[in-house]
Every structure is written in C-alpha cells, then in structure tokens.
Amino acid sequence: MKIENYLTKILNDALTHLNYGEANIDIYLERPKLEAHGDFSSNVAMLLPAFAKKAPRKIAEEIVEALSYDPNIIEKVEIAGPGFINFFLGMGYYQSSVKDILDAGIEFGNSDWGAGRKIQVEFVSANPTGPLNVVSARAAAVGDVMVNLFNAVGFKGYREFYVNDAGRQIRLLGESVSARYMELLDKKEDLPEEGYHGEYVKDIAREIIEQDGDKYVRLPIGDRQEQMGQIALTKMLESQREMMDLYGVNFDNWYHESELRKQNAQEQVLQDLKEKGYIFEEEGAVWFKSTEFGDDKDRVLVTQDGNPTYFLIDIAYHKTKYDRGFEKLYDLWGPDHHGYIARMSAAIQAMGYPGDSFQVEIIQQVNLLRSGEVIKMSKRAGKIIEMQEVIEEVGVDAARFFFVNRKITSHLDFDIDLAKKQSDENPVYYLQYAHARICSILNFAHEKGVDPDEDARLDLLKEPEEKNLIAALLQLPDTISKAATSLDIHILPNYLHDVASVFHRFYHYHKVVSDDVELSKARLALVKATQIVLANGFGILGITAPERM
C-alpha cells in the first residue's frame, strides 16, 4: 500500500473512532519543508474546530491518542504548531522501499493511469519556408517531454508535426527562390514584396544551380516558380527532419496540409457545419458563427474570391485527429497564436467534440542572451538566430534541459554563455555528474568484487543521509504523475536536481565501498536505486545519462 494511503486510512479510522466521521473531512497530507516537522503532516485537526467545538490542538491530541499503527512503518507522531499532526516514518519503511525501486527498475515511476488511451500532441509545426527558430527548439523539447510523460503514466502518446506545405506561403517561397535563382544567373526577376528575404533562400537557389544548372531559366516564369517552390519545400522539410532527429525528437507522424487539400477535406467540414447551422454568408464570404462558442467575433472560412482560409483547412486537419482515434488533443502554439485559440476551440465544439478534448498550450517566447545582453532579432532584416546555431553551440542536452526547466507559460531567458559552460555554473552537469559518479562507484565496487545483490542487508541503512536519499527517490512516481497531469513539466528537472543534491550529500558523508562488505552491498543497492531514478528521469527529459564525465 502506498504510504499516503496508509496514513490516510489510519487517520480516517481515528476520526471515525472519535465520532468525527460525520464532519466529512478530506484528509490531506503534506510533505513538510522542515525535517523537524516529520515526513508527512496533516492539518485535519485544524479543520475540525467548527464541528467539534474544541480547540485544534485539543482535537489533535484526541486524534493522536486514537491512532493505531504499525511501529515499523511509523516511528512517532507529534503535534506541533497550531495543531499539525506530524508523522515520522520508521527506517524499516525506507529500507524496504529500496528493494521496491530495484524490483521496478526502468518501470519505477511509471503508472497505468492513462489505461492506454490514445492522445496526441502536435508541436513545432513550423512553416517549411525557413529554418527553425529558437521558439521551435523550445516547443520541440517541451512537446517531446510531454509525450514521454504521458507515456509514463500509461497513455499512448503520439507526436505529430503539421506541415503547411500548401497555399500562399509555398507560392511565395517558390517566387523568392526563383528570383534568387535568376539573380545568381545574372537574369532579372523581381523578389516579391512579401517574399522571403533570408540568406537561406539564396543558399537553396545556389544548390539548385549546382544540381541542375540553368535548365529552369527556359521555363515560363510561372512553371519555374512552381517547381522551385516544390524543390525548396523538399529541402526545407529535409533539413527540419534532420534537425529534429539530431535533437532527439522523433515524430510519429508528419501530417501534410497538401494531403487535406487533395482530398478536399474542407468541403466535408463546410457541409457538416452548414447542416448544424453554424454557417452564414456575408459580403461574398462564408462565415463560421464561432461567437456561439465564446469567440470574440465570427470567422471567415471561405474568402470572397472563393479560397478556403487557413482556419478552415486547420479545422479539417483537427477533425482528422479525432477521426484517427485520439481522445485528447494537445496543441503547442507560439505566443503569437493565442488569439487563435478561441476560434479553434469553437470549431471543435461546433463539430460536436467535447470542449475539453482539445487543449492548447502556449509556449512562451524565448529571449536569447549572450554576454548578459538580449540578442535582438529581426525577421525583416533576416537576423534570426536559428535553432541549429543554438544546438551546435550549446549541445543537445543543455539545450533541452534549459528549455524544459522552466514553466512553459513563462518567458524564457536562454543564456547561451551559461548553457555552453562546462562548469559548475551549468545545472545540467550537476545532474549528469551525479549519474556519472554512480557509474564510477558501481565500477569501482565491481573491480573490488562487490556488486549490489538481491540479499543486501538493507536494514543496515540507518544514516539520516540515507533516509533522505530514499525519501527523495520515492517521490519520482508522484512527480511524474503531477508533471503529466498539470503539464508543469519543469517540476521533473527540479525534482531530479533535488535527487542529485541529496545523493551528492550522501556520497560526501558516507563511503559506499568499504571493508564492511555487508554495508557496502546495502549502500550499493541504494546507489543503484538512485541510478534508476536519475536514468528514468533523464529518459523522460531526453537527455543522456553519461557514465563518466
């Protein structure tokens, strides 16, 4: 039985025994910040004065008097402050937990709460019209970790990248590349006003010349632009895939907008919404009554000149997600899209899907810092720091760690100098060092002929640093479930930092491998359990667990 359940049960029994059961108090157990306040604390006595017509401390005394428990599990119970009941767990509980962790192994921390339900996270989905930027890097790390977390709590999580490979922007890309292509061949062709001006456009044009020479010059301009658009698209997509691969994010699916258009998927959506009465025409355009579902204003689905809007295609896209059997959809969008949430959510509901089956998380912006200064970026001037530059400079582990180590709703200051520092100023190494240290200990012990084994005398673990370490390890399952359900993914790296910290302290005060073989084995078991927790956590974060540093 989980220790929290045990404590809740004995408290409930005591309340019943004292005839306080009818007050219907929800038992809430808290982990006190101070060690002097025990391992768990309950405030039940402070919730009862109105019902019992007694002072909270008096009630606490009654409850403690009425408690009946196993002294191996609970060492002592104290009343403190205004009426807190503090539980101090016995060492026996902690000792046996080490074996539980070793037995669970790579499964430790996981649960089957999600019951195998299919959920999807769509993220990055950057336009294939330019290199990935830093916000994409943040979104990629966050989305990847989210899916890992969902899988850890028993869902079947899918990663999807939506590829906007159709429509106006691809046309503009083709026109831009074509113009640069001609320019490089000393011919004249205007770069469209709203086209793409970045250096990478020239690079693509150059590559095309290297591959195919000047054969496109002879084509009519329209054909050339069209073909250049497709070539550029293929190249951009390829580089995005390589980038994600390098970054360790493996999408289960890259869904192409062009597929939707080929199938005329938007027609079905229009038909469906029309039948449900959410469509009207005005000034030659087709509108969706999104205001009926809380949007600020109604939205256009088909423009005056008869083209489907991006929004309409996007609705059709989201419909396919439900058609493909996903029960819950998460979209990770950039901060510039939050105005878009209300209309998409309205569309989901209009199509008859539950409003809470669709959830958008806004991944807030990233400020890149170098030498303590925010790097100003301007799309127009083509001064964008690309994801690739950052990854190459600071490395995958550091980048991913920095991106998930913060609340996703908060703006993120990414200090490039700090992230690439291979020193104690860099928090990534603090965690990884703990793991490397563990590997080193296990190797050392192995050379001495001592290995952790099944029959380690765990009852020899009695030191406070050992207790604190075990207590920290035991919080992995809760941390994972909490991170998964609240989407506060940053609590996982925070937690792992705690584990590393408690481990380093334990290491400092106690020799693991000593002449006392029995004690060495017990401590090796504890070290091994720590390794499991760190490695499982690193796995979810997608950072490596180095064996030496």
Next chain:
RNA sequence: GCGCCCAUAGCUCAGUUGGAUAGAGCAACGGACUUCUAAUCCGUAGGUCGAAGGUUCGAAUCCUUCUGGGCGUACCA
C-alpha cells in the same frame, strides 16, 4: 480599448487543495581533497514576495483596483 502571459534574494527561477521560520542554483564571502570523480560538499550573507485594499484563525498563493514589462487582437499563415 479588449484579451493572454509575466512581476519572489544582485541574476535565473521554484514555491504542490491557502499553512509552521518564503526556498534552490549562480554570483559574493569563508571553509573541506593522502579517500568510491572537488563538475562535489559545508558554512556566511542576501527579501516590504511590484503597489494598495479585501476575504480569514492564517495569503507569495484567492478576489478587486492600480503600476510596470512582453505578446496578441486579419477575408495572413
């Protein structure tokens, strides 16, 4: 104007249904290697939780107003 995000130590940030003396890391200062990795550990210092009200036994946390910063408010994608 309206909407969203943010404001906690010098810096970057935690702070779990409202709980006990608001915590880490870095930076600063002082210590600890004859040892399984000193990329570590220990200690000191550092705070009007942006401001003002309110709710109550109790507020960084909930409510209102205000200030300051970021972003958004397309028949673009």
